[in-house]
Amino acid sequence: MVRSQAMKETTIAGLAREGGVGVETVRYYQRRGLLGTPQRTGGVGLAGGIRRYGEDDIRRLRFIRTAQTAGFTLDQISELLALDASEDRHRANVLARERIVALDAKIAELSAARASLLRLADACGSTSNGPCPIITAFDLE
Structure with a gap:
């Protein structure tokens, strides 16, 4: 996912807040492959840097939550996300x-x-x- 410099960026806590979920839910979606995990920026090694999420990540998280509200399972949501890419x-x-x-x-x-x-x-x-x-x-x- 390419992020432009003009795009709003946020931390995982900000992403979770924007999506109306907890941080652990975001991490769960990442483990399931529904959300990407950006590289750490601004630091060195394992202890350095913060992951930054952009507006595309916020939109994707909101899509996941809305699809869940409609009753789709996470497997179906994963398929829908893949279908979006293939149209x-x-x-x-x-x-x-x-x-x-x-x-x-x-x-x-x-x-x-x-x-x-x-x-x-x-x-x-x-x-x-x-x-x-x-x-x-x-x-x-």
């Missing part, structure tokens, strides 16, 4: 459609759970006699 829109479309199917299934599952809990809450609130329907519904006996 393989067909495969990116397939991955997105697979996520949509999975999200639709999760939405249906959550909607059913919501409807059940709403019925139990209504039953619980409609009477004060006997055991609470919410408690009995979750009783493991």
Whole structure:
């Protein structure tokens, strides 16, 4: 990744802050190959220098976080990042459609759970006699 001198640069802590994650998360993404690890600058040997991250790194980290929010796994995100470089829109479309199917299934599952809990809450609130329907519904006996 080429960085121009005019580009904003930051430390790993700044990168993490910009991406809304912790420093260890950034390091984990680096170990997974999702983020690059720049060379240390301004020092000599292992003890010297600080790694500097640029705006491209910030954008990439934000992409990773946004893709995770959409439900993509880190393996899928890695594939999406590789597809971006190759401009393989067909495969990116397939991955997105697979996520949509999975999200639709999760939405249906959550909607059913919501409807059940709403019925139990209504039953619980409609009477004060006997055991609470919410408690009995979750009783493991």
